[in-house]
Amino acid sequence: MTVLQVRNLQFGYHQKPVLHDVSFSLPRGKLIGIVGPNGSGKSTLLKLLAGQLPLQQGEVDIQGQALASFSTKALARQLAFLPQRPVMAEGIRVEQLVQYGRHPHQGWFNQWSAEDARQVARARDIMQLEPLWQRIASSLSGGQAQRAWLGMILAQNTDLILLDEPTSALDIGLQTEVMESIRHITTENRTVLIVIHDLGMAARYCDELIALDEGRVAAMGPAREVITKALVDRLYNTNVDILAAPDDGAPVIVPRRRTS
């Protein structure tokens, strides 16, 4: 079943076009990556899908229902969105941040339910936040903060999760750990759409990729088929070699030096 359907999306900032005729659909239970050069429209696309920017042209359906027909709270029960640079409120602890993910599920009197507690504990365990639980969130390192934010997103317990570069501040060990956790989420039949710059990680972990180039879909399909030398050279104006990882054959992208 299709979780998200995007048809002929066009968008511009102050009359400057940024996205052109973008169409795709996301099946349930898959990890889908959006790749593309800086400024190609990846964050703009995610913000539109999350209802953070107004649709100008085209249609977005979430679980078969028009995006515009959802209230803010109803939308937050369907999809969780982690922007590229989320703003951390001063003074809150990691525990409170993760609990905040339950807000869309709470009723008029903000009753805290057993289900809320269960989802918060689950998010804490998956993101291994126990040692950070009572820390002031704004005092965390970049990587720790990213895990805390992901904990909040997991606690929201939505079928669709949109993440804008969730591994950008992480060292290579944590990157792998977080990507494994994100993969784990899709085994629960959730769909995750992730903006990611690291093409090797994208090819290794994502089921499918959407490659954007100047606001247009340049390629779309199974991750390891999308990452070709021709596409990478063209999109990033570079000259790469693509090797095969020794463990599972996933593409490893090695840019050649530019010798003068």
Ligand SMILES: Nc1ncnc2c1ncn2[C@@H]1O[C@H](COP(=O)(O)OP(=O)(O)OP(=O)(O)O)[C@@H](O)[C@H]1O
């Ligand atoms: N609020 C804004 N007002 C005007 N122009 C914007 C705004 N946000 C983004 N843009 C422009 O829209 C284009 C696409 O930006 P966007 O952030 O979506 O790209 P991106 O692919 O996510 O880039 P990056 O990989 O650098 O994060 C860029 O030219 C950018 O300068």
